[in-house]
Amino acid sequence: xxxxxxxxxxxxxxxxxxxxxxxxxxxxxxxxxxxxxxxxxxxxxxxxxxxxxxxxxxxxxxxxxxxxxxxxxxxxxxxxxxxxxxxxxxxxxxxxxxxxxxxxxxxxxxxxxxxxxxxxxxxxxxxxxxxxxxxxxxxxxxxxxxxxxxxxxxxxxxxxxxxxxxxxxxxxxxxxxxxxxxxxxxxxxxxxxxxxxxxxxxxxxxxxxxxxxxxxxxxxxxxxx
Numbered sequence: 198x199x200x201x202x203x204x205x206x207x208x209x210x211x212x213x214x215x216x217x218x219x220x221x222x223x224x225x226x227x228x229x230x231x232x233x234x235x236x237x238x239x240x241x242x243x244x245x246x247x248x249x250x251x252x253x254x255x256x257x258x259x260x261x262x263x264x265x266x267x268x269x270x271x272x273x274x275x276x277x278x279x280x281x282x283x284x285x286x287x288x289x290x291x292x293x294x295x296x297x298x299x300x301x302x303x304x305x306x307x308x309x310x311x312x313x314x315x316x317x318x319x320x321x322x323x324x325x326x327x328x329x330x331x332x333x334x335x336x337x338x339x340x341x342x343x344x345x346x347x348x349x350x351x352x353x354x355x356x357x358x359x360x361x362x363x364x365x366x367x368x369x370x371x372x373x374x375x376x377x378x379x380x381x382x383x384x385x386x387x388x389x390x391x392x393x394x395x396x397x398x399x400x401x402x403x404x405x406x407x408x409x410x411x412x413x414x415x416x417x418x419x420x421x422x
Contacts, residue, residue: 216296220331230417233332238320244397257312262302293324322351336360348382
């Protein structure tokens with residue numbers, strides 16, 4: 198019985214990975230960079246996305262795919278208010294986006310006109326790690342109030358990422374957070390991964406994040422297929 202369940206799960210993941218590859222090929226065809234943002238609820242995904250739009254919208258065409266477990270448009274409405282194309286994906290209660298959901302979101306966008314697609318995954322540190330979406334970059338937003346032990350408790354989410362943003366650094370004076378301990382856990386799982394400390398609220402460290410993302414967008418725009 199358990200073997201059969203494993204086989205079924207493997208088939209589901211294989212089908213998802215194939216569609217994810219097709220998604221990435223569609224992004225590549227248009228020289229569009231796609232980034233998958235993962236985090237626990239409240240870490241600041243939407244806040245950083247809004248800050249990113251404010252910082253880069255004059256230089257690049259940006260679009261957002263919003264994933265939510267319920268049919269609410271709170272975050273999508275905030276993005277739309279900035280004049281950015283956004284499509285809402287309701288997972289129907291599932292704790293993650295998958296490649297098919299992202300495909301549906303892509304179909305609502307004109308990728309010919311987009312330099313950067315930001316995918317806001319469902320707030321969760323477990324499920325999103327298992328499903329490829331077709332993004333070129335995967336990142337996790339952690340935050341000071343969450344504590345410094347998350348890499349040790351939820352290791353899988355940190356293994357396949359290219360960037361780790363530590364958000365809400367303005368709260369360092371008020372929270373017992375050991376950055377060295379946190380960083381050690383990250384580097385054990387993902388040696389050399391980019392770690393950027395910032396505060397979406399105050400803007401401190403935001404330029405480092407925007408410059409890193411600029412470099413990724415420009416590399417994709419000038420890549421040869």
